[in-house]
Amino acid sequence: METPSLPLAPPADSPGCVLFVDDEAPILSAVRRLLRPLGHRVLLAESGAAALELLAAEEVDLVVSDMRMPHMDGAQFLEQVRQRWPRVQRMLLTGYADIGSTIAAINRGEIHRYIAKPWDDQDLLLAVREGLSRRRLEQENQRLTALTQAQNAELAKANADLEARVKARTAEIEQVNGMLEQAYAQLEDNFLLSMDVFAGLLELRQVGAAGYSRQVATLARSIAETLKLPARDVQDVYVAGLLHEIGKISLPDGMLNKPFSALTSEEQVRYRRHALAAESALMPLASLQRVARLVRMQQERFDGNGFPDGLAGDDLPMTAQILALASEFRALAEGRLSVRRPTEKEAVQVIVGLAGSHFSHAVVQAFKDVLAREAARNNDRLIEASALRVGMVLARDLLSPKGSLLLAAGFRFDPRVVRQIHEFIRREGGKLTLYVRADEPGTEAEASSEPETIA
Numbered sequence: 001m002e003t004p005s006l007p008l009a010p011p012a013d014s015p016g017c018v019l020f021v022d023d024e025a026p027i028l029s030a031v032r033r034l035l036r037p038l039g040h041r042v043l044l045a046e047s048g049a050a051a052l053e054l055l056a057a058e059e060v061d062l063v064v065s066d067m068r069m070p071h072m073d074g075a076q077f078l079e080q081v082r083q084r085w086p087r088v089q090r091m092l093l094t095g096y097a098d099i100g101s102t103i104a105a106i107n108r109g110e111i112h113r114y115i116a117k118p119w120d121d122q123d124l125l126l127a128v129r130e131g132l133s134r135r136r137l138e139q140e141n142q143r144l145t146a147l148t149q150a151q152n153a154e155l156a157k158a159n160a161d162l163e164a165r166v167k168a169r170t171a172e173i174e175q176v177n178g179m180l181e182q183a184y185a186q187l188e189d190n191f192l193l194s195m196d197v198f199a200g201l202l203e204l205r206q207v208g209a210a211g212y213s214r215q216v217a218t219l220a221r222s223i224a225e226t227l228k229l230p231a232r233d234v235q236d237v238y239v240a241g242l243l244h245e246i247g248k249i250s251l252p253d254g255m256l257n258k259p260f261s262a263l264t265s266e267e268q269v270r271y272r273r274h275a276l277a278a279e280s281a282l283m284p285l286a287s288l289q290r291v292a293r294l295v296r297m298q299q300e301r302f303d304g305n306g307f308p309d310g311l312a313g314d315d316l317p318m319t320a321q322i323l324a325l326a327s328e329f330r331a332l333a334e335g336r337l338s339v340r341r342p343t344e345k346e347a348v349q350v351i352v353g354l355a356g357s358h359f360s361h362a363v364v365q366a367f368k369d370v371l372a373r374e375a376a377r378n379n380d381r382l383i384e385a386s387a388l389r390v391g392m393v394l395a396r397d398l399l400s401p402k403g404s405l406l407l408a409a410g411f412r413f414d415p416r417v418v419r420q421i422h423e424f425i426r427r428e429g430g431k432l433t434l435y436v437r438a439d440e441p442g443t444e445a446e447a448s449s450e451p452e453t454i455a
Helices: 025-038 048-057 074-084 099-109 121-157 160-203 211-225 232-241 248-249 265-272 273-282 286-299 319-333 344-353 361-378 415-428
Strands: 017-020 042-047 062-066 089-094 113-116 380-386 405-407 433-437
Touching: 017 025, 017 048, 017 121, 025 042, 025 121, 025 361, 042 048, 042 211, 048 074, 062 074, 062 121, 074 099, 089 121, 089 232, 113 121, 113 160, 113 211, 121 160, 211 232, 211 319, 232 319, 265 273, 273 286, 273 433, 286 319, 319 361, 344 361
Parallel strands: 017 042, 017 062, 062 089, 089 113
Antiparallel strands: 380 433
16 A cells, blocks of 8 residues: 655745735835745735735735735735635734724634834744744645545555554654644743733733733633533633723723722723723634633622622622622732732731622532642742841742732842842832742741631
8 A cells, every 4th residue: 555645845944925015105115125034025015905915916925914004904914815715824913902993803704913113123033933833834734644544544544454554654644643732832922922922911001901801811720620611611710800890991991990999980880891891802803712701790780789780699600700809800910909008917807708698608618628728839938027137938929019010939038138128118018928839947036926727
């Protein structure tokens, strides 16, 4: 039995062909200069119509299109690219903070990435490299799939006395399938990474919010895993945590940077509706339907006194309770709900007190279990800054009351830094707590108090 000939794939070091579409000639010139050292074949077009003509005549791997162009905008152009050349990688380049246009491009053109103008040169180069890598990966997958199909056809015709050869071919097919599964897993990882990046972009508007959505998502995922929810529910609650604040993009900066208790009654009503705005933004995306529903329910309560639908008891999914708890806890700990920012221990006590009203007892218990495991794993101790002593080792990143990084985990405190921390607290006002390693010499004697055990 002869091995079938394989479809030819482009060389692994092929530079690839990139088409940039923008109605501004200086932008196109800048792109050409930026990509010239990489050796990529670069095509330029000043309109969607001109770009379509180039696509019909040239073998293009990646298209990067501006959003705002006359006659045919980026969403319309990328939609035609998807319909006529579906395997070409598609990216959107725009300088307008227009979520509606971005969502239109995602829905109609099924873009693979969004790049903001003005861009960072290294970010743009990285995006181009990743887009071309995905294109080569898809081409290789097509080649491997064709190989698998050809081998299966030959094996179906093989004689019974060729059992040994059949087993060898089967092993080869399993190896190919494993490669395909790995490729699909990588695509899923890229999806989660894209959600993470998008959440990070939204946080840029809010002072001290860097990493906030990721913290909510990580805590929600840990609670879901503790409750042994299905893998799909675990991923849904994680993605919902990343995107649960997307509706705040329409709120003014003045509202975003004030605690909820400091808002006027009218502002509070508007603020509460961000969950509905987020659901509306996500619903057009077929892959995020379940996530959109979770985001809608983030302000619901277990006792039925929540917003917007008053769901209660079994009508309120456990995944929605998990998202609500994780968001509530991180908002408390970050000082988003009240003018006075509580300590993390105080925030935990508040959440525990909401069992049976805001959240079911099972979800609150899972939350406590997560914190207990984390404390046991990290062997950290929570102390007030006033109890800080020379020689202690910082167990977690130290943030100011405004959310800026002061010191990274692993730092050993010397007399100068201890003095600076105390002066910082006196100057800024308020409390500052930090985690130190409990297993370091002197920590047991110097720490002011033991954190309460979560029972």
